[in-house]
Amino acid sequence: MTTHTALIVDDEPDIRDLLEITLTRMGIETLTAPDITSALKLLENDSPQLCLTDMNLPDGNGIELVQWIQKHKPATPVAVITAYGSMDTAIESLKAGAFDFVSKPVELSRLRELVNSALKLTKTEPDADDVSDEPGLLLGNSSQIKKLRNQTRKLARSQAPVFINGESGSGKELVARMIHLQGPRCDGPFIAVNCGAIPSELMESEFFGHKKGSFTGAVDNKDGLFRSANGGTLFLDEVADLPLAMQVKLLRAIQEKAVRPVGDTKELPVDIRLLSATHQNLAELVQEGTFRQDLFYRINVIELAVPPLRDRKDDIELLANHILERIAREYECDAATLTQDAIDRLKEHDFPGNVRELENILERAFTLCDADQISASDLHLGSGAGADGSENSIRTAISEACPTLVPDGDIDLEGYLESIERQAIEKALEATRWNKTAAAKKLGISFRALRYRLKKLGME
Missing domain, CATH: 3.40.50.2300 (Response regulator)
Structure with a gap:
């Protein structure tokens, strides 16, 4: 021993x-x-x-x-x-x-x-030149990604709060998960939460939990995110979206390492590693008075910058092939490959949406390409409304092409488009007595594209 x-x-x-x-x-x-x-x-x-x-x-x-x-x-x-x-x-x-x-x-x-x-950290002495990525999350061979892997490996050895700064879609959550997996808390939970997705009136209950009967609808006791992450890591994504009232309560929880569930009279200790991220400039928000300086000071003990995809274009081909392999596995289809002109076109693209945009482009191209090869024309980059992924531009294009399809008022665009797609596929399948090959031909898409859509829409 x-x-x-x-x-x-x-x-x-x-x-x-x-x-x-x-x-x-x-x-x-x-x-x-x-x-x-x-x-x-x-x-x-x-x-x-x-x-x-x-x-x-x-x-x-x-x-x-x-x-x-x-x-x-x-x-x-x-x-x-x-x-x-x-x-x-x-x-x-x-x-x-x-x-x-x-x-x-x-x-x-x-x-x-x-x-x-x-x-748990004393297995081996860290090597300053080691740029390995044991969890296999941060793919790439560029100098920027090697530096990032080295930084995350070192930060994993600390319990200091880390603020991860980077553009939307650049992989901030992957970086947070890598810090967790390479640190002493890897056996504990990793709880990720998008602060902008929680209604302000529910934030305190979501973060700190509540006691049964503490408010209308509290039919059971609830642990909350802090206690769910006990012994592990809590990752607060888009932390800049927290309202000021919640920032005060979050600051106290961090300082006291304890939370008080809604309706409870005592604080409960919590042991977590706190990681946070946003695509916004927190320092500017502090100057504007929309983010508390004392909270910024607590969560920004160490700052880690995630490079945008346009700054590491040498990694695009490796990332694209990995994404295509994953898509093929998920939808049980044959893998598709990129032609050289497609690779060149991707490297020319600026990727304002970063890796997330690359995933969306390839997922769309995967369903449109012929003979398991994706050419530059299949990528549809830089042409047509919605090339940047903007909901408004997509909606405008649909409205202009088919004005009767888009209802007035606010809509869930993604859900609305899926419902139209589902109806079209159901009609094609019924008309061909559920012959998928014939239905695909009727819809003007490949058999693989139909299989992909059936699985994505849960219609199998």
């Missing part, structure tokens, strides 16, 4: 004794030091699997020790012990490279959780 070793650095004998007893009971051997000088002497001869250091030490600052270990012993996670309420100090330590922090007076249950998470 492997024996773990931890270094405890604190000038208060009582704190050192408490930490030493707690870790010993967990089966961890301990080394202790009252100051930075003594700690560095021990570190020159040993490589402990964990370091716990007080922030205020007789001969310096705990952050100095964090920085030294980051440089000379990067495989050793460091947790900083801060004074109660010193959130600014805790954030400073996380920015310096600390794994996590714990506040005085030290809660032993919280300390044990921290230690167990840290020990």
Whole structure:
């Protein structure tokens, strides 16, 4: 059985004794030091699997020790012990490279959780030149994607809140999921939520849960997103869409590491890694007063930028082939390949919608191409209304072509178009007595395109 070793650095004998007893009971051997000088002497001869250091030490600052270990012993996670309420100090330590922090007076249950998470990180020493992607989520060989993979691998070793910035469709959730899967919380839940998709009146209940009977419609107890992510990662996508009232409550939950369900009188502790993202400029929103500066400070401990697809065009062919293989598997069709002129045309495109737009273009082309080959003409790029994926331009095109088809007022465009498509397919199938080959010919599409649409619409 492997024996773990931890270094405890604190000038208060009582704190050192408490930490030493707690870790010993967990089966961890301990080394202790009252100051930075003594700690560095021990570190020159040993490589402990964990370091716990007080922030205020007789001969310096705990952050100095964090920085030294980051440089000379990067495989050793460091947790900083801060004074109660010193959130600014805790954030400073996380920015310096600390794994996590714990506040005085030290809660032993919280300390044990921290230690167990840290020990999961000590399998191998990270290599600065390693750009592997073990989960296989971030595809590409460009320098930008290699740098991003390297950054996410390093950030996975920390518990610091990460703010992921990038355009819509660039893969922010994939980056968040990769951080989760490569970190010590990989066995816990990964809960992703689009903040802009939750009605403001339901936000508190969705995030923090509620007790049965706390409001009309609360027929059962509900955990909420924070408690559902306990022991894992909570990813808040489009965090800029949170209303100011909810921002205040979110800030308190982050600071206190506890939530109060609607209708409850007590707070419940939660242990989560918080990741957030938006395509908007949060710094500008702070200046405009629509996003709280204190919340921005808490979630933006480390910022990670996701490059747009137009900045890594060398990856387009690899991404496109991967997407086509996935589409073929999902719809149980033969795979399609891209001709060279199609590849060249994709590389010329600017992709304002990034990878999500590439997926939509290929999914459409997959159903239109002949002989399992997608040519440049099948891509329909830069021509016709709706090439940019805009709902308004699509609706305008339909209105001009078939003015009687589009009803007045607001509509769910996607659902409306699917209903028209479903009706047309049903009529073709009925007219051909459910002969799919004949129905496809009647509809003027390939047999594969019909199979694709039947599966997509759930009509099989």
